[in-house]
Amino acid sequence: xxxxxxxxxxxxxxxxxxxxxxxxxxxxxxxxxxxxxxxxxxxxxxxxxxxxxxxxxxxxxxxxxxxxxxxx
Numbered sequence: 390x391x392x393x394x395x396x397x398x399x400x401x402x403x404x405x406x407x408x409x410x411x412x413x414x415x416x417x418x419x420x421x422x423x424x425x426x427x428x429x430x431x432x433x434x435x436x437x438x439x440x441x442x443x444x445x446x447x448x449x450x451x452x453x454x455x456x457x458x459x460x461x
Contacts, residue, residue: 391432391434391435391437392430392431392459393429393438393456393458394427394430394456394459395430395442395445395454395455395457396454397424397426397428397445397454398423398424398425398451399448400450404419404451405418407448408428408448411430411445413430413437414430415430415431435458438456438458442454
């Protein structure tokens, strides 16, 4: 299992709720600061992280994302 955190920049108020609808997103919540929400994802393979990040980038209102992969 590979865990990643995707930081999301979006002026949309309900972006965290929209993130929860993406497959493999196990949790999401709004934040304050440079990014507006965080999505935590769990996938079986490292290569699937890109697929999930691409799905998130396609959500209406998402301006940009930044992905961090957990290292164990």
